[in-house]
Amino acid sequence: xxxxVPFVAVAIGLVxxxxxxxxxxxxxxxxxxxxxxxxAQRGANVVRPRALGEASSERRALGLLGDLVGxxxxxxxxxxxxxxxxxxxxxxxxxxxxxxxxxxxGRRVMCWCVRVADDGLPAADRIAHLLLxxxxxxxxxxxxxxxxxxxxxxxxxxxxxxxxxxxxxxxASLADERAAAPVPLPA
Numbered sequence: 074x075x076x077x078v079p080f081v082a083v084a085i086g087l088v089x090x091x092x093x094x095x096x097x098x099x100x101x102x103x104x105x106x107x108x109x110x111x112x113a114q115r116g117a118n119v120v121r122p123r124a125l126g127e128a129s130s131e132r133r134a135l136g137l138l139g140d141l142v143g144x145x146x147x148x149x150x151x152x153x154x155x156x157x158x159x160x161x162x163x164x165x166x167x168x169x170x171x172x173x174x175x176x177x178x179g180r181r182v183m184c185w186c187v188r189v190a191d192d193g194l195p196a197a198d199r200i201a202h203l204l205l206x207x208x209x210x211x212x213x214x215x216x217x218x219x220x221x222x223x224x225x226x227x228x229x230x231x232x233x234x235x236x237x238x239x240x241x242x243x244x245a246s247l248a249d250e251r252a253a254a255p256v257p258l259p260a
Contacts, residue, residue, distance in 0.1 A: 081102065084099070085098070114232045115222055116229050117222075119172070120154075120168030120169075121168070142158075149239070149240055154196070155237055155240040157243060157244055162174055163176045163177055169188075169203075171185050172187070172207065175244040180245075183215075226241065230242075
């Protein structure tokens with residue numbers, strides 16, 4: 074909203090003050106659309122899978138990560154490459170380079186960029202490190218990680234890989250359920 078509202082207001086104001094300023098107003102409207110889309114792309118990039126390493130180490134790491142999560146999360150991980158985790162702040166989707174937090178209600182997401190320092194680790198090990206950090210201190214995780222995007226879920230959904238979209242839909246569904254019975258934040 075912080076990007077869209079000012080540009081739309083400028084576009085409307087310019088046309089009202091001077092109808093000949095229509096081309097400039099159209100540029101302002103284009104910026105009102107493009108800037109949030111660029112941020113959404115940046116947000117979707119935090120969970121985009123990187124290149125896979127050696128197949129045997131990837132398979133072994135994936136098996137160990139599967140031990141950390143339940144059956145539903147393991148199945149989702151196999152199909153999408155993302156781990157779903159419920160937390161106090163909402164429902165998290167954890168990937169190799171960060172996490173997407175789907176806020177209660179399922180309409181708003183926050184994308185957090187954080188990475189494991191060792192690039193030689195298999196992808197599942199990087200996800201496991203982030204998942205364990207998230208479980209240990211959820212608010213600390215959100216404090217340490219860099220906020221890459223905060224906004225509408227539909228903007229990020231359009232930018233995700235097709236195979237990752239079901240994970241976002243599942244997280245939104247869980248977040249919508251949580252909105253019906255909110256959990257108070259710790260003091």
